[in-house]
Amino acid sequence: MNKDNNSLHVAVRALVEFIYQSGDLTSAIFSNLSGAEGTRLHQKVISLLEKEYPDNIVQSELQHHTIVEFEEFSLSVSGRSDAILFPRTPEDEDAYTIVEIKTHNRLYDKYEELYHEVHMAQAKAYAHLFLLENEALNQIRVQLRYYSANTLKSCHETIVLSRVELESFFNTTCKLYLETVKRRFDYIHARNRSIRGLEFPHLDMRDGQKQFMSETLSAAKQKNILLVQAPTGIGKTIGVLYPAVKSLPHQWFDKVLYLTAKISTRASASKALNQMRESGLFIRSIVLSAKESMCPCPDIYCEPSKCKYALGYYDRQKEALAELLLTDALDAGIVKVVADKHVVCPHELSLDASESTDIIIGDYSHAFHPRIRLDRYMTEAEFPHFILVDEAHNLVDRSREMYSASLSRNHFIAFKFIVSGLNPRVEGHVSDIIEYFSCLEAHLIDNDPAFPYIEPAVDNKNVMITDNFRATTTPPKILYASLWRMCFHLAPLLDRLPETYDAKAIRNLFFEARFFLTILEYHYDSSYIYTAKRLISAKKDDAPDDFILTLACLDASSKIAKTILDRHSAVFFSATLSPMQYYRFMFVGNDHDYTNELILHSPFPAENFAVGVYTKLSTAFKEREWTKSAIADIIEALSHKNGHYLVFFPSFRYMDMVHRIVESRTRPSEARIIVQTPEMSADGKASFMGEFERFDDRPLIAFAIMGGHFGEGIDLIGDRLNGVIIVGAGLPQISPERQILLQYFQEKFSDGFAFAYRFPGWEKVLQASGRVIRDESDVGFALLIDHRYDKNEYRSLFPEHWQFQTLDSTQDVLDFIEKQ
Ligand code: SF4
Incomplete structure (x- = not known):
């Protein structure tokens, strides 16, 4: 509207x-x-x-x-x-x-x-x-x-x-x-009046924030795409939402879609809106949540014959909406209460309510996922929207995931039992698909290219072979035919499955298969690769062995561009979009001239952040055994200083090697040492973070993973965090999938290593170092240890405001730590 x-x-x-x-x-x-x-x-x-x-x-x-x-x-x-x-x-x-x-x-x-x-x-x-x-x-x-x-x-x-x-x-x-x-007119009049009178909700406007707001306003007006690197402290959430709200009366777009990668960032957007509400803004907004988290009956499925909230939904929807829209700031909690009262599906009600709001706060998938995206705003859009992508660096990997599809052999084996007796044709095609998996796996174990035996269109020379892994650019036509036939015979049965069948499991696999077909039919192009991978459990209690077929999207930029360009305006912003050119390529490609870029500098005094760079120790995989003790010496120095410190590693294995040494040399009376574990529970994470709120005579040394839960998105202001040590350049682990990315970007941009390894690694380093200075009075340090940091390709990535020192010996490093 x-x-x-x-x-x-x-x-x-x-x-x-x-x-x-x-x-x-x-x-x-x-x-x-x-x-x-x-x-x-x-x-x-x-x-x-x-x-x-x-x-x-x-x-x-x-x-x-x-x-x-x-x-x-x-x-x-x-x-x-x-x-x-x-x-x-x-x-x-x-x-x-x-x-x-x-x-x-x-x-x-x-x-x-x-x-x-x-x-x-x-x-x-x-x-x-x-x-x-x-x-x-x-x-x-x-x-x-x-x-x-x-x-x-x-x-x-x-x-x-x-x-x-x-x-x-x-x-x-x-x-x-x-x-x-009619009531909507009253709302719009009141909303526009409040927007016209709305002052910026903070007394002072931070350095760079004004420029950010002005560029955001012009992106909205000119239907452009804007990329902004906005370091911590700029006030980016309010900086992007304030001009978006101010633009609403101009009707340059219909709605603001504020999209995030994490639920915690959605809370910041709601908070910024509430600050504007406290300054007199009258506006309706909604925070959307995933269907699974809203559904009151997750064990059944969305079919009127099964779900009372779907049965007769539209007969009760208007009353539920009228009650819901009495509230301005809608979220899952409020929607669930009203939906329960009127016996309507809360998830669908939240989507219907979103049509009467001006600001929709949701996940990236609401705009970009080929299956989950909100068709009412993105696919069938009659009107342009203003899309704000927060922490946009996350979109690189998320967009690849959203446009990739996988099938698991174990799912099909389980499915064969579930559909037993349902329909001979469906069962026949399921058997064909299981046979397809088995044939590929047998050839893969025999160490041959595997694909050409079952997909005649695949040329032997066009198969990448590594242990338990094969990849080809040729799409799987034989698999496509079997899957298509299975779906063809299964689809008409879905809305009248006999009671004795597990309808939810059948539908889940149907949709999995349909999505695989959709990717093949509508998205598979030169940015895709078809892979087969044997998953072998390392331990008995791990998930069982499996065999996975994947249509892997290597680069979703053309898909994102197609979603936005010529239709919507967008701002992609983050504290770490460096180098900007990499993110532009990853978001919308390089073929468009209506993308603007803005790099803002940290508003905090540069002298508050000391950066030391030590390049005499190698963190390369094969050197780790030799250098682990020297790295432990440096970390151990923290136990002789007061304060709270995070030490980041690129992998759990590496972290474990060094952590053991540091712990064996440090008495509990000297320092509190805590360590991130794989698959950490929510309670475990909360207790890890809780340690930063405790202050005693001992320093705190916390071991964590770069790019992991504590590597970004945590805010430890003041003495909660005094410094970080970053071991390594954050490079993703070498894997067949990464090597394929390297090859793809090598062909596309002639610099495969940078796109597949260096830039994604640097993003993690920047995020980890960004934990230290969270407000203007924060003082702290970051120590980077890696032999690669003396190379130009890394030095050119260092932010301009870093006043870094190059440290030439372990003694220099220890002095650097001592001085901070
Ligand atoms: S229709 Fe709504 S309430 Fe019913 S099963 Fe589906 S998501 Fe749950």
């Missing part, structure tokens, strides 16, 4: 859904098609229509728009019709047909079972808009057509409606809509 003083803008789909949607939340019939799949199917359907109506010209995706005036309000309505059949002779008035297309998952096609009033209402709305644009026509054929996504068979109904009938239908719909959403 877009808004002016007394005008609203609404998409046709949202308009008719608001008025005519009724009954149950969803069923498996219409719910399995992602935006990309829907688009591809739509193209196929259009060509079928062309064959069926050779006497007509079929035009699809035509844009329509009108403005309806009602009392002192006006409603601007727009949308794209699926298809219009034009007669080859324009005078043939009876031959104009509006076609509304819906695709479903069933094999068969009984129109009465598929029909929903809201679908026909959408067709009628487009028919009316079309007649407004074609004054000579007095009537039109309105066709609602259901296509099976599996068979592409269709059923339909066609009715003929006159101009008068359609006008009456459309005006009544708009009137009903406006009457219901």
